[in-house]
Amino acid sequence: MGRELLDLVFPRIGHARRIGITGPPGSGKSTLVHAVAMLLRRRGQRVAVLAVDPTSPFSGGAILGDRVRMPGAAGDEGFFVRSMASRGSLGGVAATTHEASEVLDAAGFDWILIETVGVGQSELEIVELADTVVLVLVPESGDAVQVMKAGIMEIADVFVINKYDREGGDRLMRDISVTMQITQWSRPEGWVPPICPTVATSDEGIEQVLAEAERHLAWLQEDRPRLERFRAEKLRRRLQMLLSRILLERAWKAAQIDEQLDGAVERIMAGDLSPYRWVAGIELG
Amino acid sequence: MEEKIRVLVAKPGLDGHDRGAKVVASAFRDAGFEVIYTGLHQTPEMIVDAAIQEDVDILSISVLSGAHMTIFPRVLELLRAQGAEGIHVIGGGVIPRADARRLKELGVGEIFGPGTPTSEGVAYVRKWVAARHETQA
Known part of the structure; x- marks a missing residue:
């Protein structure tokens, strides 16, 4: 059944903007996703969230707990949340997350927010699903050495330092911006990822995160040949x-x-x- | 692809004791189920919305507050209203036997009282899902 449905859905996709939210466990991804979704709802936009949590490699089971942080999805037809278990995929999303996002796109949602499992340094598959990748870090996420490590830091289109009210936020912000100046990472295209300090539990900085994501989406659109190349x-x-x-x-x-x-x-x-x-x-x- | 059993473990109402719900959620996970846990203080409306959005097979509700004769019938009614009566409701908590009988008459699949081994709940869910597969085949 699934393949025929996806086949029917395919010509209808392309309307939704897809934002990937990734970062280490406990960095506040779900809370941030909820805050951004609520902001979009206040603007009258329809939002779908795909929240991925890990499957136990031992039992095959999973506890999908991201909904706990997303109370706004109940009783609101314009705010849909589906929890997905990673089911053995190691890239930070489930093998079928891409397909699920296409169905939601065709269903008419304006925004699809895809939250990965809590990631380390190498779960990068979100890049394939999202137009814009938001990497959520916390002040404790590491010193300059961690920042310079390859992988996860290279895929961020927008950096978020969440829980910025805790000690060390300023230092991490400095480390990231210095690193961006001295290394090229893999961004030869001219986009300089902005860094947004947030406290997602009290909605601080959320408007800036959304504004930067929108700026990145606009940047993607402005150079047609480059966009076509990315898509291809x-x-x-x-x-x-x-x-x-x-x-x-x-x-x-x-x-x-x-x-x-x-x-x-x-x-x-x-x-x-x-x-x-x-x-x-x-x-x- | 392998079909996973999806269960929503819900904790409605005002009582703040979700230890039981967490124990059940963990047992279901260890049995290989995908368990959506929604946290405390959920209304029947929130629970039913979540169950539909998550496309679960089983809705497992824990009530310790004494409000079970209000909550379960309301959940069943909302599921029916949304055309989602295919989601099977089970429950647990401090629920007198007479009430449990009445709830089962209303459409709750099973009520598991205090002291029930978690393996019993797991076996019940497996059996119910297998029986549904048979009727669909």
């Missing part, structure tokens, strides 16, 4: 990802891997075989 690059990676998912599944089945796995473990543990020889000997159907 993203679509290309998306096709690769969709295809690799299906190919993996098909090849796995065709080569009857599940049927062979137990025997292979036994032989390797008995010392009859090395893992490398077993892998090299698999016939792909």
Whole structure:
């Protein structure tokens, strides 16, 4: 059923603005998302939130608790929240978050806010789903050395230092801006990510976050060839990802891997075989 | 793709004791379910909205305040009004046996009293979902 629906939905997408919100666990992503969503609601915009939380690799279960911070979604038809479990995906979102955002786009929401799981330094898939990525940090997020690390810091279009009323916010702000001056990161295109101090629990700085996200969206629009290039690059990676998912599944089945796995473990543990020889000997159907 | 059982664990009303709800939520997670937890002081309207937006199979409600004869019927009524009676309601908390019987007549699937092992709730949910799959097949 899902594939036909997505196929029907595809020609209807492209209206919604998609903002990704990412950052370490406990940085206040859900609270910030709720504050931004409420601000958009006051402006009469329809908002959907996709909130991803991690699936336990041990039980396969998940506690999806982001709704606790989003009371505004109840009793308001223009404010939709869907919690998603990551279900084994390691990129910070679920394998189907992209598809879910397309359905919500086609359903007529003006904004889609996608909140990732609490991330470390390498869960970067949100870049593929969002037009604008907001990285939420807290004053304790680290000194200059952490800031200079690659990965998560490179994907931010807008930095937020949340819980700015705590000690160390000024220092982190300085560290980020200095680092941006001395390293190029991966932003040759001319966008300099702004840094917004916020206290999301009391709504401080939320207007600025939204304004900066809107400024980034406008910046994306203003250079048509560049926008087309960005979109083509993203679509290309998306096709690769969709295809690799299906190919993996098909090849796995065709080569009857599940049927062979137990025997292979036994032989390797008995010392009859090395893992490398077993892998090299698999016939792909 | 593997179908995951989705459960909303809700804590309506004024009582602030969500330890039981959290224990149940953790047991469901450990059983491999996806559990949406919405926090304290929810109204029936908030709970039903959340259950629909989250497309859950099961709505599990914990009531310790004595308001169960108000809350459960209201939740069932709201689900019906929104065409979402396919969401199966179960409950737990301090609920007298006679009230539990009455609630089951009204459409609540099962009421689990104090001291029920969490494994019983897990087994009930699994069984209900499996039975629904059969009727749909």
